[in-house]
Each structure stands twice: as C-alpha cells, then as structure tokens.
Amino acid sequence: MVSDTTKPGRDRQFVAGGEGHELRHFTEKLGLLVTQAQELIDRVGNSREARNAAAQLLKG
Template sequence: MTDDKSKRDFRDRNRVAGDEEYEVGYFASKFGLSIPQVRELIARHGNDREALEREAKALGVR
C-alpha cells in the first residue's frame, strides 16, 4: 500500500516503514547495509528511526 500523499502531517517521519521498498532501500544505502540486514534490524528493534539508526551505525562499526 502506498503512502497517502494528501496527508501532510509528519507523524511518521520518526518511523521506518518496513513494508515500503523505497524506505528500506534508502535506509540500506544510507548506512551501507543490505536490504536483508535492514529487515533484520526492523524485526529485531522495531521501526523507530532513531533506534534503527543507532543500531545500523553500531553494525557498521563491527
């Protein structure tokens, strides 16, 4: 299901939509991860953007 572009509030900016390919792809490219790695992070830590970014940075350091 696509995002409703007529809704202009910003409630979901702090979430990563794991079912939206473009969001998962963007997140993967931003942190140099594969799409399966991003999906694993979302499954493990939820879709909170701040938590995912923190975990992605830690994953990149390893």
C-alpha cells in the same frame, strides 16, 4: 509520505519495513544489505532513531 494527514510529519519518526522505497533508502543511507536492514527493523522496531543507532553499532 504521511499516512494520516491529520498528524503531519509524525510518520517521519518511523520506517515502514514493508515499503520497498523506505527500506531501499535506509540501505543506501547506511551502506547495509537489504537483509541486514530488514533484520534491524525486525529486531529494534520501526523507530528511525533506534534503527539508526543499531545500524551504527552493526557497522562498527
């Protein structure tokens, strides 16, 4: 959900690592463990694009 309703859709570019439902979706989508997903977010930031690229490298 968009946190700032004056900027609709912009929030979708980022992942809130502290939000359980977003972290769970990320793990299910890419087949990662929760710890792996959290480590990726901590390492590359909350950008969905950067996170997805790093996840693909991790999975090989």
